[in-house]
Amino acid sequence: MKLRAKGTALHHQLYVLLKEQITSGRYRLGDLLPTQEALCRQFSISRITVRRALNDLVEDGFVRNRQGVGTFVAVDAGRARQGPDFSFIGDMRRTLKETTMQILLLETARCPPAIGAHLGLADEEQVLHLVRTRSVGDKPVTLLDxxxxxxxxxxxTARNLQTRSLHELIAGSFERLGRVAQEVNAxxxxxxxAQALDIEINSATLRINRLVHNREGAPVHYVTVWTTPLRTRLVMEVGADDIDGYNIGRLLHDVGR
Known part of the structure; x- marks a missing residue:
């Protein structure tokens, strides 16, 4: 297989390929990766490209180098992917506990018309605009607008957001939250x-547009969430009562419109 520099740097393409092979279990904890020479031949790329990809894998904790021996897998992919919490409230509580937040913007602003329509607001009505990131350690994992x-x-407020979930502040408690609708795109x-998530411009991201209601059915929060597949994956669960309905999700094709 020959990597080609079309839109994405060669070293990042190799990084993504090797990371996928590690996280999918093809390479397991302690396995020795192919040598730099072997990777150069396999993908028809230079040694400096291979070194940059391997350095990025080391920096992100997927591999480690042993002088004079080679590069070894440093993560247990099978164990790392066990036990997700599928509940929305459970996930919010876990996120609040396991991540740190940085507020990038907190201001009263005129609501964009498309978003105002989702929130049931009049044209040009004022809303609170909040932009923030959440990080695990020193790695940003989500950008939320x-x-x-x-x-x-x-x-x-900035002070309350340091200790409580945004949705608790909006609805009064997690139990006061109602219906959540969301759209997922690449x-x-x-x-x-790219700057907020510390990734390269034009890198692939997962973008989620989410509309949250309270128990009375009023829309209380419209948020766009960006995350990178380098650090985050989306998991979903659908109950038996919803399997034959639209709650499982639909694919809408915007072709030929």
Whole structure:
């Protein structure tokens, strides 16, 4: 297989390939990766390209180097992927506990018309605009760009966000949350997203547009979430009562429109 420099740097292509082979279990904990010379021949790339890819894998904790021996897998992919919490509230509580937050923007602003329509707002109505990242250690894992009607944003302050979940502040408690609808797409990272997630411009990202309601059915939060498949995966579960309905999700094809 020959890697080709079309839109994505060669070293990043090799990084993604090797990472996938590690996380899928093809290479297991303690396995020795092919030598740099073998990777050069296999993918028709230079030694410096291979070294950059391996250095990135070392930096992200997937492999480690042993002087004079080679590069070994440093993660147990099977164990790392066990036991996800499928509940929405459980996931929010886990996220609050396991990540740190940085607020990039917190201001009152005019709501974009498309988002205002989802929130049931009048044209040009003011909302609270909140942009933040969440990180695990020193690695940013999500960028969140949210819009909250002012009537539900009174408790949303920079100080409160340091200790409580945004949705607790909006709805009063996790139990006061209602229906959640979301749309998932693949997207290329623009400069703002790339900087926030510490990835290269035009890297692949997962983009989620999410509309959250309270128990009374009022829309209380519209948020766009960006994350990188280098560090995050999306898991879903559908109950037996929902398997024959639209709650499982639909594929809408925007072709020929």
């Amino acid at each position: 949210g819009w909250i009607p002012l009537g539900f944003a009174k408790a949303v 997207a290329l990272a623009d400069p703002t997203v």
